[in-house]
Amino acid sequence: MKLGTLTEGSENETVTGFAIDHRKVAPGTIFGAFEGARVNGEDFIPQAVASGAIAVVARPEAEVEGAVHIADRRPRERFAHLAARFFAPFPETVAAVTGTNGKTSTVELTRQLWRMAGHSAASIGTLGVSTAQESVKTGLTTPDIVTFLSNMAGLAREGVTHAAFEASSHGLSQYRSEGVSVTAAAFTNLSRDHLDYHGDMAAYFTAKLRLFSEVLDPKGTAVVWVDDPHSDRVIDLARARGNRLVTVGEHGDTLRLISREPTLLGQQLGIVADGKEYRVTLPLIGAYQAANALTAAGLVIATGGDAATTLANLSRLAPVRGRLERATITRAGAPVYIDYAHTPDALEAAIAALKPHVDGRLIVVFGAGGDRDQGKREPMGQAAAADADLAIVTDDNPRGEDAAAIRAMILKGVPQAREIGDRRAAIAEAVGEAESGDIVLVAGKGHEQGQIVGDMVLPFDDVSVAREVAA
Numbered sequence: 001m002k003l004g005t006l007t008e009g010s011e012n013e014t015v016t017g018f019a020i021d022h023r024k025v026a027p028g029t030i031f032g033a034f035e036g037a038r039v040n041g042e043d044f045i046p047q048a049v050a051s052g053a054i055a056v057v058a059r060p061e062a063e064v065e066g067a068v069h070i071a072d073r074r075p076r077e078r079f080a081h082l083a084a085r086f087f088a089p090f091p092e093t094v095a096a097v098t099g100t101n102g103k104t105s106t107v108e109l110t111r112q113l114w115r116m117a118g119h120s121a122a123s124i125g126t127l128g129v130s131t132a133q134e135s136v137k138t139g140l141t142t143p144d145i146v147t148f149l150s151n152m153a154g155l156a157r158e159g160v161t162h163a164a165f166e167a168s169s170h171g172l173s174q175y176r177s178e179g180v181s182v183t184a185a186a187f188t189n190l191s192r193d194h195l196d197y198h199g200d201m202a203a204y205f206t207a208k209l210r211l212f213s214e215v216l217d218p219k220g221t222a223v224v225w226v227d228d229p230h231s232d233r234v235i236d237l238a239r240a241r242g243n244r245l246v247t248v249g250e251h252g253d254t255l256r257l258i259s260r261e262p263t264l265l266g267q268q269l270g271i272v273a274d275g276k277e278y279r280v281t282l283p284l285i286g287a288y289q290a291a292n293a294l295t296a297a298g299l300v301i302a303t304g305g306d307a308a309t310t311l312a313n314l315s316r317l318a319p320v321r322g323r324l325e326r327a328t329i330t331r332a333g334a335p336v337y338i339d340y341a342h343t344p345d346a347l348e349a350a351i352a353a354l355k356p357h358v359d360g361r362l363i364v365v366f367g368a369g370g371d372r373d374q375g376k377r378e379p380m381g382q383a384a385a386a387d388a389d390l391a392i393v394t395d396d397n398p399r400g401e402d403a404a405a406i407r408a409m410i411l412k413g414v415p416q417a418r419e420i421g422d423r424r425a426a427i428a429e430a431v432g433e434a435e436s437g438d439i440v441l442v443a444g445k446g447h448e449q450g451q452i453v454g455d456m457v458l459p460f461d462d463v464s465v466a467r468e469v470a471a
């Protein structure tokens with residue numbers, strides 16, 4: 001591709017790639033220089049040009065010498081659209097999922113349902129880039145724009161026709177997932193998280209709504225979990241823009257959930273679609289997993305799937321890694337579940353999912369991440385105080401913060417909890433305490449493979465630790 005095809009000039013230089021980090025610039029690269037939360041990418045323009053950048057996308061006031069300056073008030077957006085032209089083509093059907101909780105689960109379940117319908121499908125999110133064959137980590141929920149577009153293009157080259165990705169609020173506000181045509185976009189729910197980055201709930205919601213106001217194709221479909229108090233805003237937005245609507249939930253029009261009964265290994269759902277009533281055996285426990293499965297089914301229907309077939313396929317869904325995953329059963333006979341709940345709402349949902357299965361006590365082990373929203377810590381404690389029979393507060397990626405100070409903030413919400421900083425010791429204590437009829441929930445890390453302390457990532461996997469201490 002020639003530079004002249006991307007800018008108004010007649011530059012004949014060959015574009016070899018795109019980069020947003022000057023350390024990744026090679027001769028022929030177009031460099032995106034953006035103001036960030038930590039540093040200003042514009043400071044690296046001279047180094048990028050010295051490394052061979054032939055053009056720089058940056059604000060008009062940025063100084064660019066020795067390369068073409070592609071000036072734009074919204075450089076991240078402009079960069080994304082230029083890069084998309086370079087990396088295209090992409091999978092023809094692309095769905096995006098936003099919401100505070102449930103994104104990873106929904107994209108993963110959507111991928112599975114598409115596959116059952118005979119499509120070559122993939123998902124991109126917290127678990128990485130996953131196809132039926134493999135899963136490769138990217139490190140972020142919504143990867144940076146260059147990784148995102150190159151992965152989407154790579155999937156298309158491998159024959160993937162259907163891709164679902166997680167649109168995190170950080171990703172949406174940093175234009176990390178632009179440039180592909182999004183045919184369907186789903187909203188799961190909104191509750192407290194990430195206020196360290198967004199400031200307040202209104203700004204956090206606005207970041208998420210950009211998926212519906214700007215990213216979703218004008219001819220695309222909005223899929224909405226309607227039982228969340230924030231769903232009306234999404235529905236109004238979709239109506240105002242003329243998008244097709246698929247609504248799911250107890251108040252849903254497309255898929256109406258009329259009953260839900262927990263069973264030993266999952267739940268029985270009664271669902272009305274197109275005026276017909278369906279009985280579905282979902283092999284996943286908890287109201288929250290039913291919500292995510294229905295939202296995933298909504299995305300599949302929004303992208304051309306038949307409702308009856310899609311609902312029938314729900315009975316064959318495989319669990320999502322680290323989401324209410326049963327790691328082991330203790331010697332006393334108590335099951336130990338691992339879940340990725342790391343917000344107050346998620347902790348409440350994970351506890352509620354297990355409650356119907358508990359005869360004795362529900363023992364919950366959890367912490368909260370360092371260098372993340374501090375205001376969610378006390379409410380997480382309160383959620384455990386309200387619904388757990390025994391809470392053990394421990395560490396979960398303290399990062400650059402003092403672990404004891406994080407625990408103290410959680411303990412304000414649950415003063416009766418036991419405090420055991422060392423996560424392995426905390427899990428061992430819960431496993432040792434549990435009697436027959438009890439359930440242990442270890443929350444916060446799900447699929448994660450490390451404990452981040454300072455700059456170090458110490459190997460840690462809740463599932464293996466639970467198995468080891470229970471052995």
Ligand SMILES: CC(=O)N[C@H]1[C@@H](OP(=O)(O)OP(=O)(O)OC[C@H]2O[C@@H](n3ccc(=O)[nH]c3=O)[C@H](O)[C@@H]2O)O[C@H](CO)[C@@H](O)[C@@H]1O[C@H](C)C(=O)N[C@@H](C)C(=O)N[C@H](CCC(=O)O)C(=O)O
Binds near residue numbers: 033038142168
């Ligand atoms: C707060 C945040 O989201 N930061 C991300 C973001 O940073 P930023 O744009 O503010 O970048 P910055 O570090 O200030 O740098 C500004 C610019 O200078 C460039 N730069 C920087 C240094 C340098 O030497 N050379 C250089 O060119 C950077 O590439 C960037 O374009 O862009 C960077 C490059 O893509 C990301 O690596 C970085 O993720 C950090 C590591 C992070 O921890 N992000 C988390 C909070 C995150 O994004 N989480 C969400 C949500 C999780 C969820 O709940 O699902 C996610 O999508 O994963």
Ligand SMILES: Nc1ncnc2c1ncn2[C@@H]1O[C@H](COP(=O)(O)OP(=O)(O)OP(=O)(O)O)[C@@H](O)[C@H]1O
Binds near residue numbers: 100188189292341347
């Ligand atoms: N629909 C839901 N409603 C409430 N809580 C949920 C819902 N879905 C998931 N959760 C809770 O949130 C946790 C994380 O789920 P999941 O990984 O699917 O969400 P996510 O939105 O991808 O999270 P992240 O923001 O970390 O990427 C689950 O382990 C569960 O505790």
Ligand SMILES: N[C@H](CCC[C@H](N)C(=O)O)C(=O)O
Binds near residue numbers: 342396
């Ligand atoms: N995507 C979330 C994951 C949180 C997981 C939890 N284990 C933590 O470290 O806080 C975040 O970066 O805020």
Ligand SMILES: [Mg+2]
Binds near residue numbers: 105125126
């Ligand atoms: Mg996720």
